[in-house]
Amino acid sequence: MEKLALLGGKPVFDGVEVPEKLFKWPVFKQEDEDAILEVFHDNTMSGNLVTRKFEEEFAAWQQRKYAVACCNGTMSLQTAMWALGLKAGDEVICPTKTYWASCLSAQNLGAAVVFANVDPDTMCLDPDDLERCLSPWTKAIIVVHYYGHPADMDRIMAFAKKHDLKVIEDVSHAQGGMYKGKRLGTFGDIAAMSLMSMKSFSCGELGIMVTDDKAYYDRAVAYLHYERNNADNITTEGLEEYFHMPLSGMKGRANQLCTAYARVQLKDYDERIKDIRKAVNYFWDLLEGVPGIHAHRVDEKEGSTMAGWYIPHFIYRKEELGGLSIRLFADAVEAETGFKSGVGGNLPLHIHPIFQTFDSMGLGKPSRIAFAHRDVRELDKGLERSEKIECGSLPYFRCYMPEIIELYAKAFRKVAENYEQLLDLQKENDGTLDGQWYGKVNKTDK
């Protein structure tokens, strides 16, 4: 029996130097710098021409007709909801385990968020829970391809069709991923996503919305872009009266330092994520059959792929490791490797007071139900199984370096196979709800 490093044994990474390149992201070249500096020297940060070019190129890459860039992913999602016509009194279904921006801005539109469970293996919206969430006021479903894992689009789209619901895909974790041979972001009426610094497709601070529907596109432009909200750009009827003003009351355009950078990043993106895919798949192949930790990934034989593997995760099954808490498991891995796993993923959104009590407009009612036909918070009681999901992040390999990846796999295996050494350290309250509302980008908060 090998003694675990947490208990004084020799760490797997003893004397090993981890090459910086393994985790460096985004990868950039001189061309990225040149593109950014050109905008800088031309003083066109607030212009539109570079952004328009990026939108065209991104739409072609994403295999959709139209793309609208905006200042961040949060804004792209609110825009998507408004473009589809989500309004006061409507309900929108969203998985509870996701980043807040997937759905929080629905409250700005007066719509009520109904939270659905996620599937314990995919951590994506569980299609079996949709019926429970449905009501005569349901207007749309927001689907998140969580941590790069494609959601069950066949069943979700069939349900939406049957009940005449719109679908928004939040692709913030999954640019470039595939579901049964089709790119993620091509299933919903609209897809919206973040392209901020840490996402797989990473371009500074940026968001983008894509659709095949000209009316949605026009509404999105009118909502975000006061300078583009005019007869040159917009053909959908009913908007003319409001030309030259942003209908959101906010400035949503993208900074061209970011869109110039994004144009260059897009050229190599597919190649780069191929390497990430190879790296993380290799890691998981090495851990096949190890108890306690289960791969959060798809079977690629079906033509589905994990995208850029945005913060790859393992699903933790403590019952296979004598009830060992995930916190202790992660501490033991850290002692072997120096890698600190983020435990728990995004906390379930429904437990945050912003979805329970917060009254943002002083209407005397929580914003979540300010215009609702029923108290949708009642449905949160059905979300217990999503609260119990345990997962942890893996080292986020950005390139294929088999020797080092083998060492990480060895460390995870060592802890899983020697878990009994740790059981005595277990404290009573270990394993209670763990996670975070958002991830930290850097070790230091810059």
Ligand SMILES: *Cc1c(COP(=O)(O)O)cnc(C)c1O
């Ligand atoms: C990051 C993220 C967003 C929001 O994007 P920002 O660019 O940070 O505004 C939305 N949805 C999900 C799932 C995200 O992870």
